[in-house]
Amino acid sequence: MSETVPALIRETFPVGPLQCNCTLIGDPVSKRALVVDPGGNPELIVARLRAHGLTLVAIIHTHAHLDHFLASGELKKATGATLHLHKEDRFLWDNLEMQCQMFGVPYAPVPAPDQWLADDEALSCGCGVALHTPGHTPGSMSFWFPEAKLLIAGDTLFRRGIGRTDLWGGDYATLERSIRERLYRLDEDATVVTGHGPDTRLGDEMRENPFVRA
Template sequence: MKWQQIPLGTLQTNCYIVENSQRSCLIFDPGSEGKKLIHLLNQRKLTPCAIFLTHAHFDHIGAVNEVRDTYKIPVYIHKKEEKWLSDPALNGSQLFMFQDSIRVSPADHIIKNEGPMEINDFTFSVFHTPGHSPGSVSYYFEKERFVISGDALFQGSIGRTDLPGGNQSQLIKSIHDKLLALPEETYVLSGHGPVTAIGDEMDSNPFLNGF
């Protein structure tokens, strides 16, 4: 199984494609540029199985409808942000995008609990990691040694907490309890910027000093 990072849109939000040996794939956070993403998937002859969202901010959901409609696949999101998809005031597009407010059709599946998840041949765990937003989740692929953290943890930084529902102390707790508890060699696939590793962030992230 392997993954690919695809920065999309003005904010270069990282979309991730996780594929298996049968060339099936999962799509995480298709934030923008749906046609570009679809072209890439078709060019590589990948068959998408589902879309998983780390959270429902506008820069992570902008291409959801286009990609879902193209491949007829389900969308997963945490229950605390299911209403954000269709509400520009909640997903931030009303504030940041003005006339281009984003409204996404309801998700097909609502994530209500943490724990293992299996879809087709993909097996991973879901962690609720709130703080950047109330329904932020991270997806941990233990065997493959990587976690898709959304905007919770970045290389040398953490997610902003000044948007609706943000809470810095809650975010620090989420990172400490859920992410820093993973093996140090675990790769962190963040929502923006380069890939990092749990051990590197434990050693050098200034926001996590003291842990």
């Protein structure tokens, strides 16, 4: 008899002043973990990692709008984990103070990313892969965990919605292409973790999303 592989640890909860969805992904065997989009409340994130008995190895970002990385510096300081971002969003990362001023959010400096994410790059745990899905921002990424049928879409795709394209570097045609050609080609039974608000199912968005249908 083959042994049952324990399920990936996944917990998603809203953080920070703009209630960005932060997601913990943990390997149940090695206890190594990723955190996606720590947009605030670093103490809460560290507490949830401890509750699961996980060691954080990497902090990965779907994009570099302030609400998705406000706690990245504090989390790196607390855990020693590396920071990861797509290079095309560096201009946003470097302008965090300006973004904070625009949205009336207190500014806390964040160190430069340790590594640049690449399209189709294997992630450091959970058998995940990084997908470059530009449009909301030039460097927007989605993270796909095929064995768990889990897609972390950031602000590219929402439940019956899509990411806005009226901020720095946004482009509607590029966003639509990313959704159609990258996300809608994945398993339609996948759970989609969005950047804000509730999870959705990929197949439901393919058929019912009023902005982009498969």
